[in-house]
Amino acid sequence: MADQLPQMLRSDARDNRDRLLEAARELFSERGLDVPMREIARRAEVGPATLYRRFPTKQALIDAAFTDELRQCAGIVRDGCADPDPWRGLCAVIRDITELNAHNQGFVDAFVTSNPGAIDFTAHRAGMLHSLAGLCRRAKEAGALRPDIVLDDLILVLMAGRGLAAAPPDVRPAAARRLSALALEAFRAEPARGTLPPPARVAPAVLANP
Missing domain, CATH: 1.10.357.10 (Tetracycline Repressor, domain 2)
Structure with a gap:
């Protein structure tokens, strides 16, 4: 059991890191880089201390996420x-x-x-x-x-x-x-002789969110 404890801790640390990176990618993708670090921790379901232990700065998290x-x-x-x-x-x-x-x-x-x-x-x-x-x-x-x-x-x-x-x-x-x-x-x-790709219907989404 004593030999298994360090391995379990390493596994937990990897899981926490993976969850943090996944949460950061999702939030950065949705909202850009201004997302607060605490919100990333909440999305990953870990505490802020765990986040800062794995990624001491926001830039370190950005570099790893991308x-x-x-x-x-x-x-x-x-x-x-x-x-x-x-x-x-x-x-x-x-x-x-x-x-x-x-x-x-x-x-x-x-x-x-x-x-x-x-x-x-x-x-x-x-x-x-x-x-x-x-x-x-x-x-x-x-x-x-x-x-x-x-x-x-x-x-x-x-x-x-x-x-x-x-x-x-x-x-x-x-x-x-x-x-x-x-x-x-x-x-x-x-000038090109071809045609443009089909238009993207973005106007309805824009008009629906004034």
């Missing part, structure tokens, strides 16, 4: 930059990141917000933006991207995507596809 999203986001940028067709690669990056972020307002907040304490986010953000700048340059050289587009314009699309988290969950995928398509039409050097 590890998977950072990995996905970096993979999207890496795959887009590896595409031999830079315009196709840029389209994939904007489309896939917009759809990824539509489900998680907190991740977008963490990615676009300048926070000196977020060392990991700062490094990831700088690396991805550097890669995107190179992809934009190649797309311009290929004559596919408007010459007056700058990296800040891509950040504007990311920031605009924060609003998608307020749409009903079943509407978000269509809204993300429509938003990214509209942005790409604005970025395109030549």
Whole structure:
């Protein structure tokens, strides 16, 4: 029994950490990063002391909660930059990141917000933006991207995507596809001959919540 006690304590600690991360992801996704730490503890059904023992600062919790999203986001940028067709690669990056972020307002907040304490986010953000700048340059050289587009314009699309988290969950995928398509039409050097994705019916939700 004495040998089993440390193992049981380690198991309890892992369970508490998993519950805290799950609660943080849910609340950050729903409401952004301004959620109080005590509310995260309540959602996880643990005490504040347990929360601060596992995550001494809110930034530590943010970094841990969004590890998977950072990995996905970096993979999207890496795959887009590896595409031999830079315009196709840029389209994939904007489309896939917009759809990824539509489900998680907190991740977008963490990615676009300048926070000196977020060392990991700062490094990831700088690396991805550097890669995107190179992809934009190649797309311009290929004559596919408007010459007056700058990296800040891509950040504007990311920031605009924060609003998608307020749409009903079943509407978000269509809204993300429509938003990214509209942005790409604005970025395109030549008018497109294709059609936009079907419109997302977000007006009823907006009108129902004055």
